[in-house]
């Protein structure tokens with residue numbers, strides 16, 4: 022089998038180190054006291070911008086403790102019900118399950134399970150103290166970034182004032198994300214938890230026109246979470262003449278959300294390959310678009326939209342055509358008739374950069390009644406004066422410290438799409454947490470560059486000789502699919518949620534696919550008698566006893582070569598035979614069999630729980 | 646032991662052998678032995694050896710007696726034939742099976758109690774008959790299964806876990822095997838798979854009686870400081886005389902590197918064994934010299950490991966008896982009942 026690795030019994034005698042020599046040339050013993058080491062092993066949590074303790078909430082769901090699972094989420098990511106339906110889920114491509122089997126755990130949809138089946142959680146929410154601390158903070162925009170800042174600061178007694186031009190809070194979660202993906206009640210509920218904390222004043226319908234004037238109102242700090250509100254326009258001949266039937270996707274989706282638009286033509290072309298394009302085409306299908314086509318300039322595989330969003334669109338009978346560049350909009354008597362596309366192909370130049378070059382084939386004309394333009398999103402800060410000491414990058418974005426979220430004007434902080442350009446909800450939340458820490462420190466006169474460390478615990482899960490307080494049996498189930506509403510019904514109503522969510526039974530089965538990567542394999546050198554029992558039992562060949570060496574020499578000669586460089590090696594101090602224990606964390610199933618087989622307890626399974634520092638102070642997970 | 650079955654998931658880049666199997670396909674049920682038992686490591690080495698040789702699992706038969714060691718065939722080669730016989734009687738069952746079907750690979754798995762106490766007679770006779778098999782003694786110096794009594798291989802003067810000294814002389818399985826006419830004799834250590842796996846492979850390839858005496862610490866009853874079969878003791882006293890590579894190529898090969906330290910031994914069936922010598926003067930094909938050397942080192946307190954004796958001109962029981970080439974279950978009525986004319990001929994030859 023080409024590219025296959027051989028699993029070797031052990032190092033040949035020639036490769037055995039001379040005792041004593043090993044330490045100096047080899048890898049140093051891994052410092053497991055560094056919180057980053059075990060955090061990295063929890064792939065999902067490490068990849069989550071807000072570092073949600075994923076396996077912790079998945080176990081709580083398995084135990085039917087939905088409310089606790091919800092609260093674990095709420096503390097980290099603030100919008101479990103919203104994110105459980107819409108998150109960009111950077112955790113899933115990172116999930117270890119995807120490396121030992123076909124697909125990752127459905128982390129995101131399990132989050133929704135916690136939200137769907139929880140009890141009333143209001144008694145668990147923090148409360149703002151009766152008396153304020155006398156500090157006032159203004160938040161520009163009521164999107165997820167600002168709401169996170171409000172949530173983290175209100176319980177500390179800050180007086181929060183949130184400004185938003187719209188009539189309700191939620192930002193693009195409310196205005197852009199279509200209702201068939203995210204029902205409005207979920208937004209109302211989770212935004213309401215924050216605005217109800219106390220000392221949070223919402224000034225909806227009030228746009229901030231001048232940051233200078235806002236600053237003059239004596240706020241102790243200002244957070245700008247105004248998003249990236251401008252949709253990029255198409256610039257081809259005929260665009261202006263046919264304007265009546267050409268819509269900017271971002272504006273059009275907002276108009277649909279507000280109920281201003283409820284029809285579209287029978288034949289619709291959606292230009293663009295991002296998530297906005299996917300929402301546009303699916304919305305168009307529900308508003309009378311019978312023949313909806315997505316057209317992208319580059320290749321299908323290069324599209325910015327998440328794979329599952331592309332799948333959802335195609336599932337609704339929407340073809341995606343690639344390598345077509347819009348060249349001209351055709352119109353007759355001021356009425357749009359279609360779009361002309363030039364066919365292109367991908368070519369790579371000497372530096373490996375992709376270029377789109379015309380193939381020379383005849384152009385393609387696609388007739389249509391409406392065009393939705395979803396080819397990009399930009400920032401705009403018309404309300405920020407350029408003479409108030411707040412510096413901007415040449416890109417048009419403000420100069421913002423990526424750790425503290427502070428601008429060059431010390432009392433002004435940024436977050437969400439306004440900080441570094443359009444991202445997603447979970448990044449907005451992560452920015453909000455960091456900004457809240459900075460604002461709190463700033464208002465107390467402390468150095469904002471000093472960051473509070475995460476809270477971690479490491480606790481043995483041993484209950485008996487072969488009993489652990491986590492379920493270490495490995496399920497062989499493949500990823501479970503979320504039940505969907507009948508397309509015939511779903512496509513008739515733009516407000517009918519397509520996904521029905523996991524049933525408790527399906528949810529339980531899906532939780533069992535989680536490998537509990539936070540239950541760490543912890544090795545104690547002094548207890549090991551080098552009997553090889555752990556090496557023999559390990560189902561995924563993670564453990565090797567061998568002579569030490571530099572990392573590059575060690576990786577290829579492990580029992581299964583450790584070629585995933587993104588995953589760390591866990592190296593012990595030198596053992597009695599002069600060798601070291603090397604564990605490749607890459608595909609460890611966290612099954613605990615090494616610890617069950619070890620005669621001396623040199624391996625132990627210990628749960629590593631990490632909660633990021635938040636401004637209002639983490640209450641420990643009640644479930645730990 | 647563990648309560649869970651070993652998960653089926655394996656390393657995504659696990660290699661496959663010529664048959665398309667991974668090493669995991671050669672595993673058996675999850676072991677019920679004590680955690681850390683040397684026997685489990687030997688099972689691991691057998692799995693690795695059979696995988697590397699690309700043996701079709703259904704062409705292997707595992708036979709054993711009674712003891713923790715004799716339980717292990719359940720824990721490897723789950724898709725092979727198995728026979729868990731009576732205490733000490735594995736050799737005769739194996740001999741019978743081998744006579745009936747000479748086409749299978751025979752793995753006899755036994756313990757020091759099973760082979761050196763109750764089964765000593767059977768041990769001796771199957772070796773001297775040259776049954777084509779790999780006979781592995783998982784030698785821990787105690788009766789593990791019956792809670793740690795001294796076995797006949799326990800060294801004189803060694804102490805039990807409770808502090809009782811052993812007064813009897815140990816049975817030297819290696820010395821006996823060489824004397825009795827085994828044609829492949831090796832000693833190894835469960836804690837050294839780098840040495841053990843090639844030895845098992847070579848023993849499987851060898852035609853004739855192959856014995857591997859594998860020291861295998863019993864973590865429950867014989868791994869204390871006064872034991873001579875503990876992990877620490879064996880590691881401290883292990884003197885490997887050579888290191889083996891099995892070369893399956895049958896054509897003539899020449900040796901270029903390291904003259905004097907590497908030796909190629911051509912076996913009867915044309916296969917080669919490449920010996921990397923660690924004790925330069927040790928010649929495993931010289932029976933008298935090998936015996937002398939082993940006794941000298943033993944007196945010096947060393948545990949000599951490696952391929953200790955090899956008769957490259959080995960033959961097996963079938964060669965000696967001139968038995969039919971086909972396994973008995975492949976013979977048809979015509980061969981089994983050749984008719985009255987054939988019987989007449991036989992009778993006439995005996996008159």
Ligand SMILES: Cc1cc2nc3c(=O)[nH]c(=O)nc-3n(C[C@H](O)[C@H](O)[C@H](O)COP(=O)(O)OP(=O)(O)OC[C@H]3O[C@@H](n4cnc5c(N)ncnc54)[C@H](O)[C@@H]3O)c2cc1C
Pocket residue numbers: 107108109161162163164165166167184185186187191192193194197198227228229230246247248249250271274296297300404436437438439443444445446447449
């Ligand atoms: C069509 C579409 C679909 C999307 N789908 C997803 C998805 O499924 N998952 C996901 O994670 N992300 C998605 N996103 C991205 C996500 O919505 C944003 O990344 C996220 O909402 C950014 O949050 P934010 O807090 O920075 O600001 P926003 O949510 O953009 O909110 C900014 C708010 O500020 C207000 N505002 C702006 N200027 C002023 C001012 N001067 N005064 C007062 N108020 C002001 C705006 O009215 C707005 O309400 C989608 C985006 C679009 C366009």
Ligand SMILES: Cc1ncc(C[n+]2csc(CCOP(=O)(O)OP(=O)(O)O)c2C)c(N)n1
Pocket residue numbers: 711712713714715732755756757758759760763783785787788789790791796
């Ligand atoms: C005929 C008979 N006599 C005695 C026993 C009791 N018995 C069971 S296992 C065993 C000793 C096994 O020792 P060994 O072969 O060294 O195996 P280990 O458990 O040490 O691997 C004995 C005496 C038996 N099962 N049958």
Ligand code: SF4
Pocket residue numbers: 542558559560561562563564608609610611612613614615616
């Ligand atoms: S927990 Fe131990 S036995 Fe299980 S996969 Fe990880 S290293 Fe291997």
Ligand code: SF4
Pocket residue numbers: 548549550551552553554555556615618619620621622623624681
């Ligand atoms: S099972 Fe335990 S004692 Fe044996 S080698 Fe592994 S860690 Fe060491």
Ligand code: SF4
Pocket residue numbers: 677678679680681682683684713714785789790862863864865866
């Ligand atoms: S009693 Fe000894 S020989 Fe038997 S399984 Fe336990 S460690 Fe192994």
Ligand SMILES: [Mg+2]
Pocket residue numbers: 712714756757758783784785786787788789796
């Ligand atoms: Mg024994």
